[in-house]
Amino acid sequence: MNLLLIFLSALTFCKGEVADYPVPDKKEHHLFYIQRTHNTNTVVYEANFKENGQLNEEEPILAYWILYEKNGQTEPLTRIEKSFAYGIKHKADENNSREYDIHLVSHKVLKLRLKQVAPFKAEIFFQGKNQEEASLDHIFIHANNAGLWTKVDLLEVYTHLPNSNELKKENISIN
Numbered sequence: 001m002n003l004l005l006i007f008l009s010a011l012t013f014c015k016g017e018v019a020d021y022p023v024p025d026k027k028e029h030h031l032f033y034i035q036r037t038h039n040t041n042t043v044v045y046e047a048n049f050k051e052n053g054q055l056n057e058e059e060p061i062l063a064y065w066i067l068y069e070k071n072g073q074t075e076p077l078t079r080i081e082k083s084f085a086y087g088i089k090h091k092a093d094e095n096n097s098r099e100y101d102i103h104l105v106s107h108k109v110l111k112l113r114l115k116q117v118a119p120f121k122a123e124i125f126f127q128g129k130n131q132e133e134a135s136l137d138h139i140f141i142h143a144n145n146a147g148l149w150t151k152v153d154l155l156e157v158y159t160h161l162p163n164s165n166e167l168k169k170e171n172i173s174i175n
Contacts, residue, residue, distance in 0.1 A: 053119030
């Protein structure tokens with residue numbers, strides 16, 4: 001896991017304040033996004049549905065870059081980014097075929113849950129320190145580049161509590 005975090009952090013350097021970052025448009029199947037201190041480019045995660053409106057069991061989430069530093073053009077994640085940094089691993093719930101346990105390949109302890117709530121509609125949830133499940137909005141990665149390797153120091157996880165649009169932040173320190 002340390003190697004994965006080192007790789008993720010190698011893509012991340014310090015610059016800017018979170019408040020200065022653009023917020024991506026939330027398209028129809030938008031789930032959440034990740035930003036980092038290196039630059040304003042953003043990884044967006046969307047639900048991937050089959051023609052019948054059900055989540056695609058093989059790949060329930062699609063991820064891509066919005067390159068704000070290149071006029072907002074979009075690009076797919078590279079194979080290396082999918083494998084070691086921003087890719088998603090999923091496992092279907094044995095008791096509910098409409099739900100998946102999700103984690104980023106670089107951070108397995110960040111517990112996410114993808115739930116299909118209607119045809120062509122899914123939501124993703126984060127289980128925080130208090131074990132309360134909240135709707136995930138976005139993640140911000142803080143890192144420092146002191147020393148030989150850039151190191152991820154902190155994940156800021158932003159969620160909505162049930163029946164609320166107000167954002168709540170939970171910090172996860174990376175040791």
